[in-house]
Amino acid sequence: MTALNITREVDGCLARTVAATSSLKARTRSWRVVSRLFEGVDFLARGVFHVWRNRRYLSPIKLANMALVNIQFHFKSEYVVGRPYRMKIESTNICNTQCQLCPTGIGLEGRPKGKMTFEQYAGLVDQLKTTLVALDLSMWGDPLIVPDIFEMIRYAHDRRIWTYISSNLHAFKIKPPRGGGKDQATRLVESGLDLMTCSLHGATQATYEIYQPGKRLDESIEKIKHIMATRDRIGSKTPDIQLNFVVTKFNEHERGDFKKLAESLGCRAVFSWAALNTRFLNKDQKLQPLGLADDVLKKKTRDHIDKWLPTQGGDRLEIYREMHERGELNGEDYNGKKAFGCSWPWRQSVINWDGQVVTCCGSFEQWEDMGNVFEQPFSRVWNSRKYRMARRSFKKKVEGADAKDNPCATCPGVML
Numbered sequence: 001m002t003a004l005n006i007t008r009e010v011d012g013c014l015a016r017t018v019a020a021t022s023s024l025k026a027r028t029r030s031w032r033v034v035s036r037l038f039e040g041v042d043f044l045a046r047g048v049f050h051v052w053r054n055r056r057y058l059s060p061i062k063l064a065n066m067a068l069v070n071i072q073f074h075f076k077s078e079y080v081v082g083r084p085y086r087m088k089i090e091s092t093n094i095c096n097t098q099c100q101l102c103p104t105g106i107g108l109e110g111r112p113k114g115k116m117t118f119e120q121y122a123g124l125v126d127q128l129k130t131t132l133v134a135l136d137l138s139m140w141g142d143p144l145i146v147p148d149i150f151e152m153i154r155y156a157h158d159r160r161i162w163t164y165i166s167s168n169l170h171a172f173k174i175k176p177p178r179g180g181g182k183d184q185a186t187r188l189v190e191s192g193l194d195l196m197t198c199s200l201h202g203a204t205q206a207t208y209e210i211y212q213p214g215k216r217l218d219e220s221i222e223k224i225k226h227i228m229a230t231r232d233r234i235g236s237k238t239p240d241i242q243l244n245f246v247v248t249k250f251n252e253h254e255r256g257d258f259k260k261l262a263e264s265l266g267c268r269a270v271f272s273w274a275a276l277n278t279r280f281l282n283k284d285q286k287l288q289p290l291g292l293a294d295d296v297l298k299k300k301t302r303d304h305i306d307k308w309l310p311t312q313g314g315d316r317l318e319i320y321r322e323m324h325e326r327g328e329l330n331g332e333d334y335n336g337k338k339a340f341g342c343s344w345p346w347r348q349s350v351i352n353w354d355g356q357v358v359t360c361c362g363s364f365e366q367w368e369d370m371g372n373v374f375e376q377p378f379s380r381v382w383n384s385r386k387y388r389m390a391r392r393s394f395k396k397k398v399e400g401a402d403a404k405d406n407p408c409a410t411c412p413g414v415m416l
Helices: 003-027 032-053 060-074 118-128 149-157 184-190 205-211 217-234 252-264 294-308 315-326 378-382 385-392
Strands: 086-089 134-136 162-167 195-199 240-247 268-273 348-351 356-358
Touching: 003 032, 086 118, 118 149, 118 378, 149 162, 149 184, 184 217, 195 217, 205 217, 217 240, 240 252, 252 268, 294 315, 348 378, 356 378
Parallel strands: 086 134, 086 348, 134 162, 162 195, 195 240, 240 268
Antiparallel strands: 348 356
């Protein structure tokens, strides 16, 4: 067995271990003592997997920062001495498809559309590289739309940062550019990208186009085959390719077939529960309140959940079933406590293409912005009063002015 195959076997084994410990933790949640035991086991498994996966990119300073941040997360500190060791730096919020559960896909007008320049991006990476372990260049758009994306990935890779992108592949070109030059698959592999997720959400064309109307599954599969063949031709270990399947009522019956499809392509299938984005149901395309009557909004919420919610699922789906029963979710129930153990305000952060910082990957509207890193250092935004009050809402109720425009104050700890 080659060193490359051994590495992939270890990766797979550790990934399966984390999946198993996570499942055990979820299944024993109602048994306090046993649950605490499996929480510890799951934390240890995730730690081993994280260190193994990022072994090429770690340093004593990064390890010390990770330890410090996790201690402060445990105690829910409002002021965080360390820095987030995982980041999203959004290369663009422009997308070329209409994913039916994505606010970008259904045409909601959040912040203006644009792309981060390479110079802006490089300045941020240089500012964050000492403590940053993992970087995701995806957010509300498709990173392959950005002409500089391969250079952006390489810039982070050369500064010992693990890199990731998620793409629907519709902007990906198999053929090399006119006039010669390397094709995109070669540039992707040579960029040093560590992991790429390809968003498919279906094993057949009929199911695939429910979520991505007007797009072809066979075209995406051909592109995946081309990337895999290019990686093997070059003899590179990376990028690992995983295929994403957001489970909904329309596709849940294809989970087994999707796993087989991924295996046939030499990829890993990743299943996740859909975020139904019910928080936008009482807003128009410009995100202005519709002012719907309570009974009308409750019916709209129930109909939306009925349409998309899978018949089976984990704890995250229970909150949608509760919302369906009541027709709403009382956000005030979560001001001071959370139903889910979100760690975003401590371990991770997001910088949008325009420099605005938000607390998590669910933030879409501009009122949720914490500050702009093109106007002040990230360290100042990271411990600004608004960011600290977002953290406070995890263990104390946030009152008055501090509750206004606080994205975490009424959030249950998971994007709904």
